[in-house]
Structures are given as C-alpha cells and as structure tokens.
Amino acid sequence: METIIPFDTIQNWIEEEKKLGSLSADSVVLATASASGEVHSRVVAIREITHLGILFFTQKKSRKAKDLSENSSASMTLWLPLRQREVVLDGLVEALTENENQGYWETLSRERQLRFLTYQSGKPIDSLNDLQMRYALLEKNYDNKKIPMNESYCGYRLVPNRIYFYTLGQETFSEVTEYVFLAEKWKKQRVSP
Numbered sequence: 001m002e003t004i005i006p007f008d009t010i011q012n013w014i015e016e017e018k019k020l021g022s023l024s025a026d027s028v029v030l031a032t033a034s035a036s037g038e039v040h041s042r043v044v045a046i047r048e049i050t051h052l053g054i055l056f057f058t059q060k061k062s063r064k065a066k067d068l069s070e071n072s073s074a075s076m077t078l079w080l081p082l083r084q085r086e087v088v089l090d091g092l093v094e095a096l097t098e099n100e101n102q103g104y105w106e107t108l109s110r111e112r113q114l115r116f117l118t119y120q121s122g123k124p125i126d127s128l129n130d131l132q133m134r135y136a137l138l139e140k141n142y143d144n145k146k147i148p149m150n151e152s153y154c155g156y157r158l159v160p161n162r163i164y165f166y167t168l169g170q171e172t173f174s175e176v177t178e179y180v181f182l183a184e185k186w187k188k189q190r191v192s193p
C-alpha cells in the first residue's frame with residue numbers, strides 16, 4: 001500500500017473526458033438512503049473538487065436533502081463513457097454553512113440565480129409556461145437589484161472514505177485501483193477486477 005491524494009486523478013479523468021468532447025463529465029449519480037433504508041439515486045453536477053471532497057448544490061426541500069439530513073452516508077458514481085472509466089466514491093456528506101452557501105450563490109450569473117429562484121423542488125406544475133411566467137415576474141421584481149439567495153439553495157460536500165477507479169479493458173484486463181482513507185491517510189492498492 002502507498003499513500004497519495006486521489007482527488008487530482010478524478011479531476012484529470014474529467015478533463016481528459018472533456019477533451020474528447022464530453023458535455024457531461026461533471027455529472028455524477030448520487031445515491032442516498034433515508035433513515036429507514038430506502039435508497040434513491042439521481043444525477044447532480046459536481047460544482048468543485050477540493051482536497052476536502054466533492055461539492056454539489058441542490059434545494060433544501062429535495063428528497064436528497066431530506067435523506068442526507070437523516071442519513072449522511074452517500075455514494076457517487078462518475079461514469080466517463082468515452083474512456084470507459086468509472087469512479088465510485090463512498091463516504092459521508094456534510095452540509096455547507098449558510099455563509100458558504102451565500103458565497104457560492106454570489107458566484108452565480110444573474111440568469112442562474114433567477115432560474116434557481118424560480119424552482120420549487122418537486123411542486124406540481126401544469127407546464128413549463130408556469131416556470132417561464134414565474135421567471136419573468138422575478139426578473140421584473142429584481143431588475144437592477146441584487147438577487148437574494150433562494151433560502152432553499154444549499155451545498156453539500158461528499159467527504160469520501162473510499163474511492164474506486166475502474167477502467168474497462170476492451171481487449172485486455174480491466175484495471176482497478178482502490179483508495180481507502182485509513183488513519184488520516186489515503187492508502188492505494190491495485191485490486192483485481
């Protein structure tokens with residue numbers, strides 16, 4: 001076993017996939033579970049990768065936010081089809097502070113802020129026209145004004161304790177490397193597919 005930091009590898013794999021033309025290399029499947037163990041997964045966009053973990057944003061009223069408030073364990077799968085690669089991250093998710101949320105909110109374009117204000121996670125609507133009308137109203141209300149952070153806007157950071165890199169072998173063996181966070185260090189080992 002050797003000690004290294006695997007976050008750079010994730011970033012490199014994403015960049016390599018983008019260079020091949022991928023438009024979805026920043027999207028991951030996030031699986032969460034409720035307190036009673038019901039599992040649910042969905043796609044989220046990776047906002048940032050740092051030495052602390054993988055950051056994503058959502059709405060406080062979403063199912064994922066509810067699951068994470070009950071059970072902070074989660075798993076992310078990054079599927080990079082152009083290179084036939086997969087990264088699986090298992091760990092615990094922590095919510096960002098309101099100050100951190102505010103800081104990220106302010107980096108969004110006005111258009112994205114307005115779009116986020118328009119959303120009301122999971123609320124039934126008749127058509128996209130409902131959203132267009134709500135967007136237009138908000139745009140008018142906040143013309144030339146600072147757009148306040150949607151109180152539902154919230155960020156989470158997946159802090160992994162296990163990361164699994166898989167490259168599918170087309171005409172050769174698949175390659176698998178596993179990183180486990182043990183005693184404050186990342187341990188790397190090659191494992192059999």
Ligand SMILES: Cc1cc2nc3c(=O)[nH]c(=O)nc-3n(C[C@H](O)[C@H](O)[C@H](O)COP(=O)(O)O)c2cc1C
Nearest residue numbers: 027041042043044045056057058059062063064065
């Ligand atoms: C490419 C793509 C990116 C997405 N990114 C996000 C995201 O960053 N945050 C988010 O809350 N939902 C995102 N969604 C929508 C989610 O997949 C999901 O449908 C929604 O958040 C409701 O999830 P939940 O009810 O399971 O919490 C994205 C969907 C797609 C297709």
